[in-house]
Amino acid sequence: MRNSNAAPVSPESPAKLIAAARTWRRPPWVCSRAMRWTFGAGALIYLTLALASLDINWPRVYRGLARGWQFIQGFLIPDFATRGNDILAGMQESLTMTVTATVVGILIAVPVGIGAARNLAGPPVYFFCRGLIALSRSLQEIIVAIFFVAMFGFGAFAGFLTLSFATIGFLSKLLAEDIEAVDETQAEAIRATGARWWQVVNYAIQPQVMPRLIGLSCYRFDINFRESAVIGIVGAGGIGGTLNTAIERYEYDSAGAILILIITIVMGAEYFSGYVRKWVK
Amino acid sequence: MLRIEELRKRYRTGDEALRGVSFVVLPGQIVGLIGPSGAGKSTLIRCINRLVEPTGGRIFLDHLELTALGHSALRQTRRRIGMIFQEFALVERLTVMENVLSGRLGYVPFWRSFTRRYPPADVEKAFALLERVGVLDQADKRADALSGGQRQRVGVARALEQDPELLLIDEPTASLDPKTSRQIMRLIREVCAERNLPAVINMHDVLLAQAFVDRIVGLRAGEVVFDGQPNALSPEVLTRIYGEEDWAALQSRQDREADEGRSSGDEEAADAEFERRASLA
Numbered sequence: 104m105r106n107s108n109a110a111p112v113s114p115e116s117p118a119k120l121i122a123a124a125r126t127w128r129r130p131p132w133v134c135s136r137a138m139r140w141t142f143g144a145g146a147l148i149y150l151t152l153a154l155a156s157l158d159i160n161w162p163r164v165y166r167g168l169a170r171g172w173q174f175i176q177g178f179l180i181p182d183f184a185t186r187g188n189d190i191l192a193g194m195q196e197s198l199t200m201t202v203t204a205t206v207v208g209i210l211i212a213v214p215v216g217i218g219a220a221r222n223l224a225g226p227p228v229y230f231f232c233r234g235l236i237a238l239s240r241s242l243q244e245i246i247v248a249i250f251f252v253a254m255f256g257f258g259a260f261a262g263f264l265t266l267s268f269a270t271i272g273f274l275s276k277l278l279a280e281d282i283e284a285v286d287e288t289q290a291e292a293i294r295a296t297g298a299r300w301w302q303v304v305n306y307a308i309q310p311q312v313m314p315r316l317i318g319l320s321c322y323r324f325d326i327n328f329r330e331s332a333v334i335g336i337v338g339a340g341g342i343g344g345t346l347n348t349a350i351e352r353y354e355y356d357s358a359g360a361i362l363i364l365i366i367t368i369v370m371g372a373e374y375f376s377g378y379v380r381k382w383v384k
Numbered sequence: 385m386l387r388i389e390e391l392r393k394r395y396r397t398g399d400e401a402l403r404g405v406s407f408v409v410l411p412g413q414i415v416g417l418i419g420p421s422g423a424g425k426s427t428l429i430r431c432i433n434r435l436v437e438p439t440g441g442r443i444f445l446d447h448l449e450l451t452a453l454g455h456s457a458l459r460q461t462r463r464r465i466g467m468i469f470q471e472f473a474l475v476e477r478l479t480v481m482e483n484v485l486s487g488r489l490g491y492v493p494f495w496r497s498f499t500r501r502y503p504p505a506d507v508e509k510a511f512a513l514l515e516r517v518g519v520l521d522q523a524d525k526r527a528d529a530l531s532g533g534q535r536q537r538v539g540v541a542r543a544l545e546q547d548p549e550l551l552l553i554d555e556p557t558a559s560l561d562p563k564t565s566r567q568i569m570r571l572i573r574e575v576c577a578e579r580n581l582p583a584v585i586n587m588h589d590v591l592l593a594q595a596f597v598d599r600i601v602g603l604r605a606g607e608v609v610f611d612g613q614p615n616a617l618s619p620e621v622l623t624r625i626y627g628e629e630d631w632a633a634l635q636s637r638q639d640r641e642a643d644e645g646r647s648s649g650d651e652e653a654a655d656a657e658f659e660r661r662a663s664l665a
Contacts, residue, residue: 132464292473296432296546297463297490301498306486 177355178362186349187359193345194364197331200262202339205324207263208270213316215271216278217304221379222290223282232275239272248334259340266327267335277319278312285311314383321376326370332365385411385446386432386550386582392440393427393606401427403606404441409550412580414573416587416597416614420626421635423603425586429552432584433465434458445550459576463490466543468572470555472535476528480519480538483527487545506545513541517571533564544579551576551583557592565589569596590617590634 133139183190217226218232247268251261290307298306335343342361349357386409393402401424401499408414417425432438433441443450445464453461466487474483488506489497496502502510514520517537522530527538536556556572557565573596576583587593588653594614595598602610602625609624610617621630 124486155597288469288473291544292467292469293436293463293475293486293489295435295462295467295552296487296542297459297461298497299459299489299494301494302489304493304496306478306482306489307475308473313477321593 140262144369159360170378173357174358177357180356180357181360182354182364183360185203186345186354186360189345189348190342190357190361190364193335193361194341196259196262197328197335197341197343198368200259200266200331201324201327204263204266205270205320205327208267208323208327209274209320211267212271212274212278214382216275217282217308220282222285222287223300223308232279236279239268242268244269244330244334245267245337248337248339251337257338257340262334262339262341263332265339266330269330270323271328273323274316274319278316281312281315282308314380317383318376319381321372321379323374327374328368329365332361340351385409385444385585386639387444388428388432388441389443390441391428391431391438391443393424393431393436394439401606402431402441405599405603405606405608407608407611409582409584412576412582412598414576414585414612415582416593416600417603418587418590418593418600418625419603420556421588422605422650424606425603426554426604429467429554429586430585432466432550440452445456455473459490463546464549466546466548466551468536468539468543468551468556472532472658473540474538474542476526478527479524480514480527480530481510481523483538484513484541484545487542490546495534510545511540512562512664514538515559516575517541517545528665532560534569536560536568537571540575541567544575550583550660551581551585553583553585555586557587557589563593568596572596590622604641 131139133142214236215232218228219236221229221293224232244265248261248265251264255261255264284306290313293303294306331341331344332346335341335345336347338344342365346358346361349355351363388408389406391402391405392400394400405424405428407415416426421423427436431438432450434453438451441451445461448461449621450458450461475486476652478486485500485502485506486497487510488502492506511520511523514523517540519530519534519537519541519572522538527535531537541554551572553572557568560568569592570627572583572585575581583599585593587597597614600610600612600614600617601608602621605626610621612621622631622634623629
């Protein structure tokens, strides 16, 4: 509408003609054409070979479809009642594990994360904390859970330790990266007032990283809840044990009920964390 | 009194930012540092409170050698030097009041600052300063809710909250419009006059510098190439600082502004009117 008043740009202007005659293409990533083709073809060949190497037993897949359908049916007609008490106890245990592990994990992850930020910590502390994070992140939850179950026996305590350990690796790494990305001038301004190290952390760093830390903590909460269902399978307590038992007994309707509860709680946590993140922005 | 002797700074990259800078800032004197980008203005100002460590030369505040201070003595001395920044460097997610009170961080123990329980005298001073710079009604707002001019007023209040003996001001108006720039410069001049505070101000707006400082030091490639009265900035001097350019145009604009300057009383009234409207809006 507004353009209707503007003078029409003459398409015949000489500059336009010259500009139209030139061509431009985005410079390619890999300069040499031969190299580009080699890389492309190589990747394609590898992918084909890799797919071909997958041994798929089609008759077995066909037979499994019936079992899968049974599973889905159980899911569609969930049975909350038959194993009601087991489910309730498992859920309770899982939630307890999740809440305690998330809180403890955060409490430990914050100092570790601060220590793992290059702009706040000296080299010895930095490398120690980074090592701790690497250790926590390189061990998968199931492996840690098996280790803790072997050490402390079956039950929720092993699960709690596993989830805390995993939370530390996850949160401290992301927190450290966030701290390293803060606006340095705000920290500089606080430092220039003669503030101590802790005061710089409290006044210049904390306000900048808090929203993300809270968001990540909520996110970790629902990861922990989901994980609690998995590590229960190896005996680390929680709903996972109940779920495993139900599947082993082919009680897909009870398993369906458990899965629905897990999905509901994870979705609830997701909705809640979205709300919290908006609120702390 | 601030005395800088043969100050040198070579960055790890090998860039020599300062090559033997010497000058003295007398009590109550406002010195404007001008020079092209990369001349070392920011480095010089940050060497004074050692946010940047000088690699040579000495700096004295009265009889105290700033360049010889250990870690904790440096922290204590930073309390005596207020700093105002280019992009305000307020902690954006903290309230205006917290930002001003952060000027006291060097004086209060960590727990007091952490719980925001500052001594009553500090709080009283902060209120008085917010009133002085004209943003008292914004005290509980978050710093990022303020306009550029208001933020810089908070920046001034934070620096003054330290009860400084010297102000270091890095491009205070670089992100402000011309009118707000003049208001901020006028405010800085006034508060310096009220407290007999010396100040070192980096500026790249030559006309603004001429209008508001007592003395101009021109830097080029890390060396002082001019040191004198603002009205001694002739085209020859500007060429020495910045290089060849048609400085006559700048000069004539300056004369014109000097004529307008006679009605500066009106300008004050206009500023007040503008601020009254801004506060209504």
